[in-house]
Each structure stands twice: as structure tokens, then as C-alpha cells.
Amino acid sequence: MMERSLDAKRVLVVARRVVRQLKRDKRTIGLITFAPIFLLILFGYALSGEMSGINLGIVDFGGQDALKVHLQSVDDFDLLYLGSESDAEKLIVEGRLHGAVVIRKEEVRILLDGSSPQITSSIMAESRAGLLSPESLREGGRGEVLDGGVGRGADDIEMGPEIVQRYVYGYDLEMMDSVGPAVLGLVVFFFTFITAAISFLRERTQGSLEKFMVSPLSRPEMVAGYLLGFSLFALLQSATTFLVVVFVFGVPMNGNPLTAFAVILLLGAGALVLGAFFSNFAKTEFQVVQFIPMVILPQVVLSGVWWPLQSIPAFIRPISYILPLTYSSDALRAVMLKGAGISDILVPDLLFLVGFFVIVFGAATLMLKREVG
Amino acid sequence: MNDGENSAPDSFEDYSIVASGLKKSFGKLRVLNDLSVKIPGGTTYCLLGPNGSGKTTLIRAVAGLLRLDGGDLRVLGEPVSNVRRVYPRIGYMTQHKALYPDLTLRENMEFYAGLYGIEGVRMSERISELLDMVDLAEHSDRITGDLSGGMYQRLSLACTLIHEPDLLLLDEPTVGIDPILREAFWRFFDDLAEKGATILITTHLMDEAERCKIVGYMRAGKMLAEGSPEELKRLAGLRPVLKLWVNDPEASASILSSRGFDVRRVEDVLQVTIEDHQQLKEVLDQVVPLDLRLIEPSIGDAFLRLAEDESR
Numbered sequence: 109m110m111e112r113s114l115d116a117k118r119v120l121v122v123a124r125r126v127v128r129q130l131k132r133d134k135r136t137i138g139l140i141t142f143a144p145i146f147l148l149i150l151f152g153y154a155l156s157g158e159m160s161g162i163n164l165g166i167v168d169f170g171g172q173d174a175l176k177v178h179l180q181s182v183d184d185f186d187l188l189y190l191g192s193e194s195d196a197e198k199l200i201v202e203g204r205l206h207g208a209v210v211i212r213k214e215e216v217r218i219l220l221d222g223s224s225p226q227i228t229s230s231i232m233a234e235s236r237a238g239l240l241s242p243e244s245l246r247e248g249g250r251g252e253v254l255d256g257g258v259g260r261g262a263d264d265i266e267m268g269p270e271i272v273q274r275y276v277y278g279y280d281l282e283m284m285d286s287v288g289p290a291v292l293g294l295v296v297f298f299f300t301f302i303t304a305a306i307s308f309l310r311e312r313t314q315g316s317l318e319k320f321m322v323s324p325l326s327r328p329e330m331v332a333g334y335l336l337g338f339s340l341f342a343l344l345q346s347a348t349t350f351l352v353v354v355f356v357f358g359v360p361m362n363g364n365p366l367t368a369f370a371v372i373l374l375l376g377a378g379a380l381v382l383g384a385f386f387s388n389f390a391k392t393e394f395q396v397v398q399f400i401p402m403v404i405l406p407q408v409v410l411s412g413v414w415w416p417l418q419s420i421p422a423f424i425r426p427i428s429y430i431l432p433l434t435y436s437s438d439a440l441r442a443v444m445l446k447g448a449g450i451s452d453i454l455v456p457d458l459l460f461l462v463g464f465f466v467i468v469f470g471a472a473t474l475m476l477k478r479e480v481g
Numbered sequence: 482m483n484d485g486e487n488s489a490p491d492s493f494e495d496y497s498i499v500a501s502g503l504k505k506s507f508g509k510l511r512v513l514n515d516l517s518v519k520i521p522g523g524t525t526y527c528l529l530g531p532n533g534s535g536k537t538t539l540i541r542a543v544a545g546l547l548r549l550d551g552g553d554l555r556v557l558g559e560p561v562s563n564v565r566r567v568y569p570r571i572g573y574m575t576q577h578k579a580l581y582p583d584l585t586l587r588e589n590m591e592f593y594a595g596l597y598g599i600e601g602v603r604m605s606e607r608i609s610e611l612l613d614m615v616d617l618a619e620h621s622d623r624i625t626g627d628l629s630g631g632m633y634q635r636l637s638l639a640c641t642l643i644h645e646p647d648l649l650l651l652d653e654p655t656v657g658i659d660p661i662l663r664e665a666f667w668r669f670f671d672d673l674a675e676k677g678a679t680i681l682i683t684t685h686l687m688d689e690a691e692r693c694k695i696v697g698y699m700r701a702g703k704m705l706a707e708g709s710p711e712e713l714k715r716l717a718g719l720r721p722v723l724k725l726w727v728n729d730p731e732a733s734a735s736i737l738s739s740r741g742f743d744v745r746r747v748e749d750v751l752q753v754t755i756e757d758h759q760q761l762k763e764v765l766d767q768v769v770p771l772d773l774r775l776i777e778p779s780i781g782d783a784f785l786r787l788a789e790d791e792s793r
Binding site (some may be wrong): 133280313321322325 | 544545546568569570571574575576577578579580581582583584593597598614624638650679
């Protein structure tokens with residue numbers, strides 16, 4: 109059967125109805141608005157609690173044993189041994205390390221994220237202390253500390269390691285900075301998915317879907333109407349979440365907020381059609397709730413919201429690459445932290461999100477046809 | 482009408498639905514078994530039959546919601562494969578209510594009006610008219626979820642009628658409605674049919690079937706019998722029975738028997754089967770009863786008889 113082209117009026121009629129329904133559902137509105145704030149505050153403090161120790165990476169290419177011994181002895185430091193400087197850098201970028209010490213015989217490079225002056229000075233002080241310890245001097249090495257960027261000491265012609273200090277990020281990078289943008293995507297995805305799945309299930313069980321089938325309303329028009337109606341709420345939700353992320357947690361908003369909204373809407377659209385698609389496999393609302401561990405949890409765990417994709421075992425990682433949240437998190441971080449524009453996040457992030465939406469939209473529309481026995 | 486006439490293209494115009502040899506199975510279960518039916522325009526047509534006889538399946542097929550295994554089906558002149566084209570002219574009421582419980586009555590109606598492109602003044606007029614008709618005008622701003630079952634059903638019908646459809650497919654529309662309102666519904670259906678709409682209705686209530694112009698009795702996916710309620714009763718061999726209370730039943734019985742009437746004596750009451758009013762007069766010329774009662778057979782009796790015949 110031929111589907112006719114989209115009729116804007118009918119799409120609006122559906123959208124208006126969806127908005128009217130949601131508007132009347134005060135509890136859902138409250139949940140949509142305040143749950144993200146609650147989650148963020150919860151995550152925000154829980155994560156900042158985790159930061160009581162200083163996470164220091166060690167990249168050891170040999171030498172400077174006294175420094176190593178000293179760093180191990182500092183109680184505040186949680187040490188993580190890494191294979192290369194670029195690994196260390198990556199983890200600092202991801203916000204998992206506060207700094208790293210790259211140890212070579214001839215040079216000690218200290219990478220810092222500069223998130224907090226106390227942490228920076230603590231790492232610097234302990235490194236100096238390690239190098240200037242009597243054991244260290246006995247080794248014959250001598251360190252020269254140079255603050256304020258890359259440089260060489262004036263009197264390091266002598267043998268012995270040189271300390272090079274480098275800031276990996278030019279601005280404050282707390283865990284929240286990297287988690288905030290990702291959580292923004294997560295809450296929109298979660299609520300849109302669940303609300304959409306239940307709404308479409310109800311269309312089926314209350315018989316309106318069958319009635320639509322025998323009306324001028326086409327399936328794409330119906331789904332498009334839902335998209336339009338839900339977009340308003342996704343915007344409302346992301347706006348409140350934005351405010352909390354930016355103003356309460358001080359996550360920078362270096363890019364254009366409209367670009368971030370565009371990413372969120374695209375993700376929300378994907379979540380909506382995915383919900384519509386999954387609603388076909390549920391008979392009751394109780395069964396819809398059972399999709400959460402299947403659909404939502406893998407995204408929470410595998411999309412790089414809490415820990416970097418690099419730390420996810422390689423054999424699971426392919427799953428990460430088919431999850432929309434992986435791409436939205438990446439895009440939102442780029443926009444908010446690095447000030448990326450549309451063109452910067454087009455490949456692969458936006459392209460994937462668009463592709464995901466188109467494919468699932470098609471699948472969801474086809475599944476709606478299942479009513480025809 | 483014979484087949485030759487039916488194959489002429491313009492003859493379809495007189496029929497809203499023309500089905501021939503419809504077949505549909507769900508797995509091994511045959512729900513439509515070579516079913517043929519023609520439903521003229523501007524009539525009330527009732528599909529009657531026990532549960533599982535295929536009534537709802539036939540309605541769904543007409544609505545284009547079913548992939549038929551075989552047969553030919555035309556709806557409002559369109560082959561069923563193109564039925565989408567005539568959707569704006571069809572009103573379909575399923576056994577589900579298809580209403581949004583969190584909207585008000587008016588909002589539900591506005592939504593369905595919008596789907597059919599009805600807006601502005603025409604929409605408000607139409608909504609008031611229909612809410613009046615189903616006696617819900619005073620509740621128009623209530624939340625639909627707070628309504629009683631019967632009110633739900635009435636609103637569902639009002640939504641189905643919003644676009645003044647030419648063909649109404651009503652699957653058990655009067656379930657849960659009190660007798661007074663049901664009567665009002667039927668008057669309204671008659672009225673619609675008079676104006677030219679075709680109403681295809683399923684029911685298992687015999688007295689409702691009696692109100693339709695044509696009744697089709699379905700069983701096991703087949704049309705067993707079809708006709709006006711009167712024709713069906715005759716087909717089932719049912720006649721009105723005249724009950725007579727007389728002074729001397731013995732004598733009266735033999736008089737009537739000798740005149741060729743079918744007389745049975747149950748205790749002191751005579752039961753005389755009659756064909757028509759002429760016969761009624763003849764009976765009363767022969768005997769003078771103390772009391773009498775004319776029992777018309779019900780369509781229910783007719784179907785019981787037809788079902789018995791079929792199973793034999």
C-alpha cells in the first residue's frame with residue numbers, strides 16, 4: 109500500500125494531542141524536569157567524593173628509583189601505572205587522572221590537568237621532594253623544576269633529570285565536566301524512551317492505533333506528530349539540565365548552546381523511535397519497564413559516560429560503537445568543553461545519530477503495520 | 482440480481498460492500514470460509530452469529546486491516562487493496578474504545594476531527610451536535626478517564642461519527658449502554674441510513690438484529706442465511722402462533738384441524754400456527770376464544786432453528 113506524503117496539519121494535530129496529554133500529567137512533567145537535576149546533584153557529589161585521593165599516573169621508562177619510592181609513599185596519591193605518555197594524557201583528558209609523572213633517566217615530565225591549584229602544587233611538591241631526597245642525590249641525579257610551562261633550566265647542563273611540567277588541558281576539568289554533558293544526553297534518552305514506549309503501547313492497547321489505520325492518518329504522520337510533541341518536552345528537560353550542569357556545577361559552555369540542543373533533540377528523536385519500536389514487544393506497561401535493563405543500562409555502562417571507552421575491554425567495545433549515547437556524549441562534550449561547532453561533530457557523531465534515527469524510524473513504522481494480520 | 486448484472490461496472494454503485502469468496506485462515510483455523518456478501522448502500526446491515534463465527538474478522542477485512550487469503554472485496558467501489566482512498570468516508574468503531582483517558586471529552590473529539598481535517602466553526606458545531614446526540618454535552622470538559630463505561634462507549638461512537646462517514650463499521654457498538662440510550666442509538670442509525678449512509682454492525686443481541694433492515698447470520702466463517710428479519714424467520718420455518726383460551730378445547734381443536742390448521746393442544750390452551758393475518762381472521766371466525774395472544778417468533782428462535790438445521 110502506498111503511503112502518502114506527510115500532511116503537516118495532521119502531524120500538528122497529533123503533536124497537539126501529545127502535548128495536551130503530557131501537560132496534564134503533572135507527575136511526569138515534574139519527573140522530566142526535576143529528575144535530571146536530582147540525578148546530576150547525586151552524581152556530582154558522589155563523584156566529587158571519589159576524588160578525595162589524587163589519581164596520579166606513572167609512566168616508567170626506567171631510572172629515578174628514589175622518586176618512584178617517594179611517590180609510592182605519599183598516602184594521598186593513588187598511583188596508576190601506564191604504558192605510554194599518550195595513555196596518561198588520554199586519561200587526564202577523560203578526567204580520570206589528575207596528573208601523571210613520566211619518568212626517564214634523563215628527564216621527568218609532569219603532566220597536569222590543572223583542575224585544582226592544590227592538587228597541582230601537591231603533585232609538583234612531592235615530585236621535587238622525591239628528586240631532591242638524599243637517596244636521589246646519591247644516585248647523582250639532580251632535578252630542576254621549572255614552573256609555568258615547558259622550558260629548560262638554566263643550569264641543567266649537568267647530568268641528571270630535568271623536570272618538565274606540562275598542562276594537558278588549559279582549563280578546569282573535573283569529573284563533572286566530562287560527566288555533565290554525557291548525563292544530559294542520558295536523562296533525555298531515558299525519559300524519552302520510556303515515555304514513548306508506554307505511549308505507543310497505549311495507542312495499541314486502547315485501540316486508537318487500529319482506528320488510525322482506518323483513517324487518513326498515515327504511520328509516518330503519527331510518528332512525526334509524536335516527535336514534534338515530545339521535542340518540546342525534550343527541550344524543556346535539556347534546558348533545566350543545562351542550567352544545572354552549567355551554573356551549579358560550573359561546567360563550561362564553550363560552544364553554541366543551540367548546537368548542544370540540536371544534538372540533544374537528535375538523540376531524543378532516536379530514543380522516541382526506539383521506544384516506539386520496542387513497544388511492539390511489550391504487552392503491558394510492566395513489560396516496558398523491563399526494557400530498562402536491556403536498553404538503558406548498557407548505554408549507561410558502555411557509552412563512556414562514567415569511564416572512557418578506552419577502559420572498556422576490547423571485545424565489548426563494538427557494542428559501545430552502536431549505542432547512540434556514545435555519540436551524543438562525545439558530541440556534547442566536544443561542544444561544551446571544546447567549543448566545537450556543527451562541522452566538528454558531523455563525523456562521526458551527528459552522522460551516526462541521524463543514521464540511527466532514520467533506520468529505527470523505518471523499523472518502528474514497519475512494525476506498526478504489524479496490526480494488519 | 483444475477484451474476485451477469487453484478488459484473489457490470491456500474492452495478493457496484495448500489496452496493497457499499499461487495500465480497501465474494503473471501504478466505505482467511507489464522508494458522509489452521511479458518512475464520513472466513515468462502516464468504517460472499519453484498520451490502521447495499523443506505524441500509525443497516527447486521528452481522529449476527531456466535532462468538533468466533535467471523536463477524537469481527539469480516540469487519541476488519543472491510544476496513545483493510547486483514548490480508549485476505551483469497552476472494553474479491555470492494556468497499557465503496559474501491560478494491561480493498563486501495564481501500565485507503567476511501568478511509569475519509571469510513572467510520573470505524575472497534576470493540577476497544579480508542580479514547581485518550583487523560584484528555585477531556587471535547588479534546589478527544591477535537592483530535593479525531595483534526596485527523597479528518599475538520600476545524601474551526603465546523604468542528605465546534607459538529608462536536609456540540611454529536612455530544613448532544615450521545616447525551617454527553619454537559620460533561621464535555623470532564624476528563625474522559627473519569628467517565629463510566631457507558632459514557633465511554635457513547636463518546637467513542639461520537640468520535641467515530643465526527644466526519645459524517647458514508648460507511649460505518651461498528652463492532653458491537655451498544656455494549657454497556659442502557660436500553661433507553663440504545664433505543665436512541667438505533668433511531669440515530671436509522672436516521673443516518675435514511676440519509677444514505679451504510680451501517681454494518683455486529684451484535685449478539687437478537688433484539689438489536691431485529692432493528693436492522695438486513696441481517697446476515699454467520700457461522701464458522703460462512704454466511705448461513707441472509708435477509709430481512711421477517712424473511713429469516715420464514716426461512717427458518719417459523720410462523721406466528723396464536724394462543725387461544727377456549728371453553729371447549731377438545732371441540733375447538735377438532736374444528737380447526739378439520740379446516741386444515743396446524744393445531745396443538747397444551748393443557749387447555751390451543752396453539753395454532755398461522756401464516757398471515759388472513760388466516761388469523763379465519764381462525765377467529767371458527768372459534769370464539771375467552772382470551773387470545775399472538776406470539777410472533779423472535780429472530781433468536783429463527784437462528785436457533787437455523788443453527789440446528791446446519792448442525793444436522
